[in-house]
Amino acid sequence: MNITVWNENRHEQSNPKVREVYPEGIHGAIAGFLKEAGFGVRTATLDEPEHGLTDDVLSLTDVLIWWGHQAHDDVHDDVVAKVQQRVLDGMGLIVLHSGHFSKIFRTLMGTSCDLKWREADEKERMWVVNPSHPIVDGIGETIELDKEEMYGEHFDIPVPDELVFVSWFEGGEVFRSGCTYRRGLGKVFYFRPGHETYPTYHHSEIQSVITNAVRWAEPTTRPQPIRGNAKPLETIAEKE
Numbered sequence: 001m002n003i004t005v006w007n008e009n010r011h012e013q014s015n016p017k018v019r020e021v022y023p024e025g026i027h028g029a030i031a032g033f034l035k036e037a038g039f040g041v042r043t044a045t046l047d048e049p050e051h052g053l054t055d056d057v058l059s060l061t062d063v064l065i066w067w068g069h070q071a072h073d074d075v076h077d078d079v080v081a082k083v084q085q086r087v088l089d090g091m092g093l094i095v096l097h098s099g100h101f102s103k104i105f106r107t108l109m110g111t112s113c114d115l116k117w118r119e120a121d122e123k124e125r126m127w128v129v130n131p132s133h134p135i136v137d138g139i140g141e142t143i144e145l146d147k148e149e150m151y152g153e154h155f156d157i158p159v160p161d162e163l164v165f166v167s168w169f170e171g172g173e174v175f176r177s178g179c180t181y182r183r184g185l186g187k188v189f190y191f192r193p194g195h196e197t198y199p200t201y202h203h204s205e206i207q208s209v210i211t212n213a214v215r216w217a218e219p220t221t222r223p224q225p226i227r228g229n230a231k232p233l234e235t236i237a238e239k240e
């Protein structure tokens, strides 16, 4: 399987604190543990030509991972349209954290994807609410993160096809933090944690969830469904 890890890669340039947590960038950290898991991994970032998502790269990508935050509007609409088409054709997509507001996620969801948020170094406890789901293979009842940004309900998304995690935050809010969707032939997983100033993507259980999600989102190998005007398969009786 070929994975492309896409990152906006702007906080890493402007905030020394982020660079300290992710010296290779958030994309580098995620690519690192996915390589160790045996996947073919490339990275792509916003400031590369075509945001690093050329037709060749997209056609070779089985699962795309997306991290963005402050520059969602800088992502060109034609690239978003190409990514959307690839998802509909079967490519897996994993949208992380502030990617909830990315053009590609909002396009695929069709809702505002807005939520409540707070940066207060608070504890997050993620509850597994779908224990037989392959995305939580090897994960216990909860994952605890000592410090994270809070995301709270209401999260304006369509009802997930499957809810995998619900988060509780120290300040009292809850959030649907692991949600799956099917769009066309493609599978989409939204996974909440990963604020840029916290070492969340170095956390072994978070790495396990993302690794499991990549396997879950592997494209199915089947022809496109047949649509449009159709000849009958059986003889249709003539009616008076």
Ligand code: ZN
Residues within 6 Å of the ligand: 097, 098, 149, 194, 195, 196
């Ligand atoms: Zn954040």
